[in-house]
Amino acid sequence: MKTNEGTLSMNYMMEPTDVCLATSSSDVHNQVKTYFIEYFMPYEELEHDALLIDDLGADSLDLLQVAHDLNDMFDIDIQVNDLPHFLSVGSACDHVVHLIHQNQ
Numbered sequence: 001m002k003t004n005e006g007t008l009s010m011n012y013m014m015e016p017t018d019v020c021l022a023t024s025s026s027d028v029h030n031q032v033k034t035y036f037i038e039y040f041m042p043y044e045e046l047e048h049d050a051l052l053i054d055d056l057g058a059d060s061l062d063l064l065q066v067a068h069d070l071n072d073m074f075d076i077d078i079q080v081n082d083l084p085h086f087l088s089v090g091s092a093c094d095h096v097v098h099l100i101h102q103n104q
Contacts, residue, residue, distance in 0.1 A: 034071065
């Protein structure tokens with residue numbers, strides 16, 4: 001997990017290996033947003049339009065880790081070509097919802 005100081009911390013509440021059983025789009029959005037808060041630990045409230053790279057300081061390895069963790073959390077398959085959907089918190093949430101519905 002990346003912290004604001006750039007060091008690693010494993011003190012997060014939601015385990016990426018726990019499959020989330022979200023029942024609605026808003027549940028998925030809340031769970032993804034909670035994951036982002038725990039992973040990036042932003043100084044300010046995490047807004048829907050926050051950019052992962054510009055606002056949260058994500059790099060390419062962070063995006064790959066996020067995709068891997070969300071795959072495990074929601075039992076979905078985020079591919080490398082899906083990463084452009086992960087530019088903002090909101091677009092990432094929307095894409096996870098899309099992939100969940102695609103799997104049903």
